[in-house]
Amino acid sequence: xxxxxxxxxxxxxxxxxxxxxxxxxxxxxxxxxxxxxxxxxxxxxxxxxxxxxxxxxxxxxxxxxxxxxxxxxxxxxxxxxxxxxxxxxxxxxxxxxxxxxxxxxxxxxxxxxxxxxxxxxxxxxxxxxxxxxxxxxxxxxxxxxxxxxxxxxxxxxxxxxxxxxxxxxxxxxxxxxxxxxxxxxxxxxxxxxxxxxxxxxxxxxxxxxxxxxxxxxxxxxxxxxxxxxxxxxxxxxxxxxxxxxxxxxxxxxxxxxxxxxxxxxxxxxxxxxxxxxxxxxxxxxxxxxxxxxxxxxxxxxxxxxxxxxx
Amino acid sequence: xxxxxxxxxxxxxxxxxxxxxxxxxxxxxxxxxxxxxxxxxxxxxxxxxxxxxxxxxxxxxxxxxxxxxxxxxxxxxxxxxxxxxxxxxxxxxxxxxxxxxxxxxxxxxxxxxxxxxxxxxxxxxxxxxxxxxxxxxxxxxxxxxxxxxxxxxxxxxxxxxxxxxxxxxxxxxxxxxxxxxxxxxxxxxxxxxxxxxxxxxxxxxxxxxxxxxxxxxxxxxxxxxxxxxxxxxxxxxxxxxxxxxxxxxxxxxxxxxxxxxxxxxxxxxxxxxxxxxxxxxxxxxxxxxxxxxxxxxxxxxxxxxxxxxx
Amino acid sequence: xxxxxxxxxxxxxxxxxxxxxxxxxxxxxxxxxxxxxxxxxxxxxxxxxxxxxxxxxxxxxxxxxxxxxxxxxxxxxxxxxxxxxxxxxxxxxxxxxxxxxxxxxxxxxxxxxxxxxxxxxxxxxxxxxxxxxxxxxxxxxxxxxxxxxxxxxxxxxxxxxxxxxxxxxxxxxxxxxxxxxxxxxxxxxxxxxxxxxxxxxxxxxxxxxxxxxxxxxxxxxxxxxxxxxxxxxxxxxxxxxxxxxxxxxxxxxxxxxxxxxxxxxxxxxxxxxxxxxxxxxxxxxxxxxxxxxxxxxxxxxxxxxxxxxx
Numbered sequence: 001x002x003x004x005x006x007x008x009x010x011x012x013x014x015x016x017x018x019x020x021x022x023x024x025x026x027x028x029x030x031x032x033x034x035x036x037x038x039x040x041x042x043x044x045x046x047x048x049x050x051x052x053x054x055x056x057x058x059x060x061x062x063x064x065x066x067x068x069x070x071x072x073x074x075x076x077x078x079x080x081x082x083x084x085x086x087x088x089x090x091x092x093x094x095x096x097x098x099x100x101x102x103x104x105x106x107x108x109x110x111x112x113x114x115x116x117x118x119x120x121x122x123x124x125x126x127x128x129x130x131x132x133x134x135x136x137x138x139x140x141x142x143x144x145x146x147x148x149x150x151x152x153x154x155x156x157x158x159x160x161x162x163x164x165x166x167x168x169x170x171x172x173x174x175x176x177x178x179x180x181x182x183x184x185x186x187x188x189x190x191x192x193x194x195x196x197x198x199x200x201x202x203x204x205x206x207x208x209x210x211x212x213x214x215x216x217x218x219x220x221x222x223x224x225x226x227x228x229x230x231x232x233x234x235x236x237x238x239x240x241x242x243x244x245x246x247x248x249x250x251x252x253x254x255x256x257x258x259x260x261x262x263x264x265x266x267x268x269x270x271x272x273x274x275x276x277x278x279x280x281x282x283x284x285x286x287x288x289x290x291x292x293x294x295x296x297x298x299x300x301x302x303x304x305x306x307x308x309x310x
Numbered sequence: 311x312x313x314x315x316x317x318x319x320x321x322x323x324x325x326x327x328x329x330x331x332x333x334x335x336x337x338x339x340x341x342x343x344x345x346x347x348x349x350x351x352x353x354x355x356x357x358x359x360x361x362x363x364x365x366x367x368x369x370x371x372x373x374x375x376x377x378x379x380x381x382x383x384x385x386x387x388x389x390x391x392x393x394x395x396x397x398x399x400x401x402x403x404x405x406x407x408x409x410x411x412x413x414x415x416x417x418x419x420x421x422x423x424x425x426x427x428x429x430x431x432x433x434x435x436x437x438x439x440x441x442x443x444x445x446x447x448x449x450x451x452x453x454x455x456x457x458x459x460x461x462x463x464x465x466x467x468x469x470x471x472x473x474x475x476x477x478x479x480x481x482x483x484x485x486x487x488x489x490x491x492x493x494x495x496x497x498x499x500x501x502x503x504x505x506x507x508x509x510x511x512x513x514x515x516x517x518x519x520x521x522x523x524x525x526x527x528x529x530x531x532x533x534x535x536x537x538x539x540x541x542x543x544x545x546x547x548x549x550x551x552x553x554x555x556x557x558x559x560x561x562x563x564x565x566x567x568x569x570x571x572x573x574x575x576x577x578x579x580x581x582x583x584x585x586x587x588x589x590x591x592x593x594x595x596x597x598x599x600x601x602x603x604x605x606x607x608x609x610x611x612x613x614x615x616x617x618x619x620x
Numbered sequence: 621x622x623x624x625x626x627x628x629x630x631x632x633x634x635x636x637x638x639x640x641x642x643x644x645x646x647x648x649x650x651x652x653x654x655x656x657x658x659x660x661x662x663x664x665x666x667x668x669x670x671x672x673x674x675x676x677x678x679x680x681x682x683x684x685x686x687x688x689x690x691x692x693x694x695x696x697x698x699x700x701x702x703x704x705x706x707x708x709x710x711x712x713x714x715x716x717x718x719x720x721x722x723x724x725x726x727x728x729x730x731x732x733x734x735x736x737x738x739x740x741x742x743x744x745x746x747x748x749x750x751x752x753x754x755x756x757x758x759x760x761x762x763x764x765x766x767x768x769x770x771x772x773x774x775x776x777x778x779x780x781x782x783x784x785x786x787x788x789x790x791x792x793x794x795x796x797x798x799x800x801x802x803x804x805x806x807x808x809x810x811x812x813x814x815x816x817x818x819x820x821x822x823x824x825x826x827x828x829x830x831x832x833x834x835x836x837x838x839x840x841x842x843x844x845x846x847x848x849x850x851x852x853x854x855x856x857x858x859x860x861x862x863x864x865x866x867x868x869x870x871x872x873x874x875x876x877x878x879x880x881x882x883x884x885x886x887x888x889x890x891x892x893x894x895x896x897x898x899x900x901x902x903x904x905x906x907x908x909x910x911x912x913x914x915x916x917x918x919x920x921x922x923x924x925x926x927x928x929x930x
Contacts, residue, residue: 016563
């Protein structure tokens, strides 16, 4: 099972920035392409006050800062140059994280989606949408938010596909800033199945792809969870991708590149249950030969040896 | 607004050491010079048992370890070589951090100041003093400590200028080793103004420059705080510099280089309120092309592009 | 006092992996050799589900994952190539960490020791055993575990030497994932002596070398603790090595390379009390010129200058 897609983590939530300019991004798309990545997913077009593109709406109505560069234009142009699909993530106001209320995300993105399509819809590389709210379990309002935003994305863009990437509320589902690596009150496989059956049922008409993050459960539990994820997606008619995280959740430094052996285990679990595509969070920090973390370049080499032997 | 000064973080409190020798420090002064830095500020000449110069007083009276190198001589010589000012920071015994009592800092530095001037006063690059106690709000004894130490520094050195760099007790004012990034009980703008009016009034006769750290308040609050800082300094006759932090306070890894966009926002806020000079904490880890953090080299490039377009 | 041995931290507990392949390991053994390292100690042959060699027992009986490479063969071959001794660490099931009960370590390693000797005993570079349980004070069952496992190691291997590397329960003995750097309830020097006198007495017939970790007490306390460690080992007929940690326990990022000055202080303390050998945890992350942490390469240079001036 090869990784053929990656998130691009701009604007970042908890991964330090690399301060790359256009030249570094161009080189990184070339590195991605060299190992078979055909899809990049911009994880969000803005987070709280920081945004990836000069948005009149977000600057004037949401008090966002005028960005020093238009990263969306850059990424979409690089997508055209390298023949890669670019999926654009929505705006994350941070208010959901602070209050647990999804309404603000719906209200703000109503304008953002229109603006994004108007400003970037002409790029041939613009091939999909990422609904960037990260949820798990029966987050209050999640079904309505995904349904509503997915619907609008598809309507403005002549039906471009929509993607979500939720997390499993497993034992490693702890905040990056917390002083721990695991928690006691993890979801059970049965609860996970029950709750996500309900969620997928509610969003299936406007969400096309679900790519669960694969890093929150034990490695020995992963096949079971991926299997349930695949069955649920099949039942409700969604495509099943796996979001194969390339950073290590088991280390005190949060986060550095994952050990190759763990990445391989997770990819093989995904292959075993028949996942349709593997994407990763994310190539540029954790798998790129030019990452600020040299472990990433070694992971790139180990991964390359692995896929060449497949 | 260009950065024309930087701290040098030896001896470090919470930033891991780079283990540079004389050759790396020489190269770093050249890098600093290349972007217009004319002032380096040694953040402290010693911290608890570790010291930057062979100090008979600190080794014999304060049980400090004999250092493997005389960094003050090295930095002062490099200052002369590159035509840069060197400001020397005082000794931090750590006892203030442990007990909240400033008296020990006053007692120990009485001897350290004399010794520093005797050993290093002949260097033409020795151009100022840094009172290295980092305080905020009405820290018990802070006024007396700053006043007393500033007075002695100026008296022994024929009036060389003195600098302090306090922190604003804002929402990001948390310990580096804590598991959080923000706190609830931040100071209000009004409290900040009232308290610092009192402090600056008490120290104005022996402290010449105040350079508040700019990383403890929200980016959207910064112009307001900088504006108050500038007005208070003007009122009491001090020079206003900004300490534009080049590390990122919003990430779980404490600390890596800041995102360029944030640095730019902070510099533009400082320009807006008329700050007289911008210094940074600090170039060698967070902005240098030879930093152990490659993100720093990219920040150097982004910053260079920025100032060349000014 | 020169460092002539190093741990190899595969499988890692809390240090992020570098994702090296055979070429990088070969280069690292050459780097080690260049500064006089003659002994490498594989810290454990497995940890929980991850293992360093294809072990039928651990895969079939302990549900471990089949590893992507046989690191033990690699390390033993490199030991032969470079004329270095390789000491092999036992299996750490993790159950002792979770439950405080040593019995599982004894039960599992009974099989692992036999398997290791059968698979790797023919390598001329296989020169010793490392009993990888890290304990301190009178850990319940520690004496029996060390005695039993040491006995078996020696019996199967015609008396190859056995090594332990316990920690002193000092003020810096905190978990890597905790949000603190120090604790209040540190052991006293007298308690340390009393308790370790009892432990060493109980294990002396099957453990040949004790190498206490040197990073858990204050630098000013170190000579006292090392001195007690040396006296106790002498009394019970064990060899005394020091495990001179090359990572920094005083920084919020857990962990990056240590400041050279601290390493030097610790080596000189070890020399002062007459330690017979210094090993380090560990070269490849914290002292190697090819480490992902560039501070390690600078530490390598500083250390090299130091030993060349001895």
